Amino acid sequence: MDEQERIGNIISKILDENPDRVFLQVPDGLKKKIKVLEDRLDDEVEVVASLEPCYGACDIKDIEARNLGCDLLVHIGHTRFCRDEEVKTMYFPWYYDMDPVPVLKSSLGVLGDYRKIGLLTTANFLHSLEKARGFLESKGFEIFLGEGKRTEKGQILGCDVSSALSVEDKVDCYVYIGSGKFHPLGLALKTDKPIFRLDFEEKNLLKLDFDRFKRQQIVAKENARQAESFGIVITTKKGQSMPDVAFELRKKLLDCGKDVYIFVMDEITKDKLEGIDVDCLVNTACPRIAVEHRTGFRQPVLNKDEVGDIFGFE
Ligand code: SF4
Numbered sequence: 001m002d003e004q005e006r007i008g009n010i011i012s013k014i015l016d017e018n019p020d021r022v023f024l025q026v027p028d029g030l031k032k033k034i035k036v037l038e039d040r041l042d043d044e045v046e047v048v049a050s051l052e053p054c055y056g057a058c059d060i061k062d063i064e065a066r067n068l069g070c071d072l073l074v075h076i077g078h079t080r081f082c083r084d085e086e087v088k089t090m091y092f093p094w095y096y097d098m099d100p101v102p103v104l105k106s107s108l109g110v111l112g113d114y115r116k117i118g119l120l121t122t123a124n125f126l127h128s129l130e131k132a133r134g135f136l137e138s139k140g141f142e143i144f145l146g147e148g149k150r151t152e153k154g155q156i157l158g159c160d161v162s163s164a165l166s167v168e169d170k171v172d173c174y175v176y177i178g179s180g181k182f183h184p185l186g187l188a189l190k191t192d193k194p195i196f197r198l199d200f201e202e203k204n205l206l207k208l209d210f211d212r213f214k215r216q217q218i219v220a221k222e223n224a225r226q227a228e229s230f231g232i233v234i235t236t237k238k239g240q241s242m243p244d245v246a247f248e249l250r251k252k253l254l255d256c257g258k259d260v261y262i263f264v265m266d267e268i269t270k271d272k273l274e275g276i277d278v279d280c281l282v283n284t285a286c287p288r289i290a291v292e293h294r295t296g297f298r299q300p301v302l303n304k305d306e307v308g309d310i311f312g313f314e
Contacts, residue, residue, distance in 0.1 A: 221300075
């Protein structure tokens with residue numbers, strides 16, 4: 001389906017719902033589509049488009065939509081994540097129909113002697129998985145697509161790599177189809193298996209080196225072990241907000257003799273923590289902060305599961 005057809009399809013599905021006022025939410029990479037969608041919709045319905053950053057469907061702005069009198073929230077670019085939206089919500093994942101075979105053909109040697117491969121991707125490139133699998137199998141590789149707890153076969157999220165881990169004991173390495181480092185890095189912090197990335201923009205297949213991030217994780221854990229005071233951070237982002245987890249963690253840390261404080265923010269940034277004097281931060285929101293930006297904070301930052309690793313609780 002080309003882009004015109006895809007947008008036409010979204011418009012007609014929205015109009016089928018006969019809304020009065022639509023709240024539109026798109027990730028940064030698709031912001032250019034906002035005007036196109038508004039131009040095509042606003043003869044028929046009122047439209048308001050959010051310009052807040054949106055990293056996933058965990059960050060739906062349903063309360064904002066309701067407060068602005070919208071009766072339909074249209075979330076483009078991600079699959080459904082939350083289950084209890086405050087207004088009717090339609091999700092339109094944005095698939096890129098890319099062919100991974102040319103890159104695989106030209107770079108197959110990079111895989112060396114690895115023959116058993118766990119194939120992974122994000123929601124955007126799910127359509128590329130079967131093409132990659134077909135080609136690799138035709139070359140004699142054994143391919144595994146793991147089952148995730150809340151994802152499609154072979155799909156990972158930065159906060160959920162369970163599909164990859166479900167095949168960990170069967171594979172020699174992983175091949176991740178997509179761009180950026182957040183998703184494969186989330187996996188690298190949970191496995192020692194090599195990870196390759198097939199990048200459509202760069203047109204290459206490369207082995208990723210995450211040693212620096214693994215070392216950062218070791219140092220942060222070591223510093224946290226010595227910490228006396230902990231700040232547990234909750235976000236107000238709907239699908240990432242875990243107050244119960246935070247208070248449970250607080251209890252466990254108190255039992256370990258630590259001082260514990262709970263803080264809440266929408267976007268978690270270093271600036272908002274100015275003047276807050278704690279030895280260690282524990283992130284209960286999207287793991288990206290501790291995975292990719294761990295050194296951007298004054299204190300060591302750990303994700304909630306990493307605290308459990310240190311003090312021996314779940
Ligand atoms: S990785 Fe972060 S942004 Fe992506 S779905 Fe999970 S919590 Fe949301």
